[in-house]
Amino acid sequence: MVFAPSSRILTNCNLPIIRALCVKDFTMSVGMSLAMKAKQPKQKRCDRCELYTPEASDKCIHCSDLNESQLAQLKAQHQETLEDNSTFGKYLLFGSAIIGLLLLLSFL
Ligand SMILES: [Zn+2]
Numbered sequence: 001m002v003f004a005p006s007s008r009i010l011t012n013c014n015l016p017i018i019r020a021l022c023v024k025d026f027t028m029s030v031g032m033s034l035a036m037k038a039k040q041p042k043q044k045r046c047d048r049c050e051l052y053t054p055e056a057s058d059k060c061i062h063c064s065d066l067n068e069s070q071l072a073q074l075k076a077q078h079q080e081t082l083e084d085n086s087t088f089g090k091y092l093l094f095g096s097a098i099i100g101l102l103l104l105l106s107f108l
Pocket of ligand 1: 064
């Protein structure tokens with residue numbers, strides 16, 4: 001029994017055998033996207049703005065056309081983004097801790 005990948009996606013997942021195939025497809029697509037990520041071009045860190053830029057381009061994609069004051073602005077903006085991200089990460093951690101606690105309580 002051979003399904004074309006596209007028809008398998010269209011098939012609903014009600015039958016156990018189909019569900020197993022769907023899970024397999026899902027695992028495969030996750031694996032594929034991981035492989036795609038690994039294939040992405042290498043990046044190097046720019047000395048001037050400390051952001052990552054593709055190794056293939058000789059000029060930095062972030063700061064090559066900025067003057068010094070614009071560069072300072074970019075750096076400040078980037079720093080803010082980093083701080084926002086870490087706050088967001090703390091909220092996520094807090095949320096997952098609460099969910100974990102609820103799960104634990106539901107078992108008691
Ligand atoms: Zn740069």
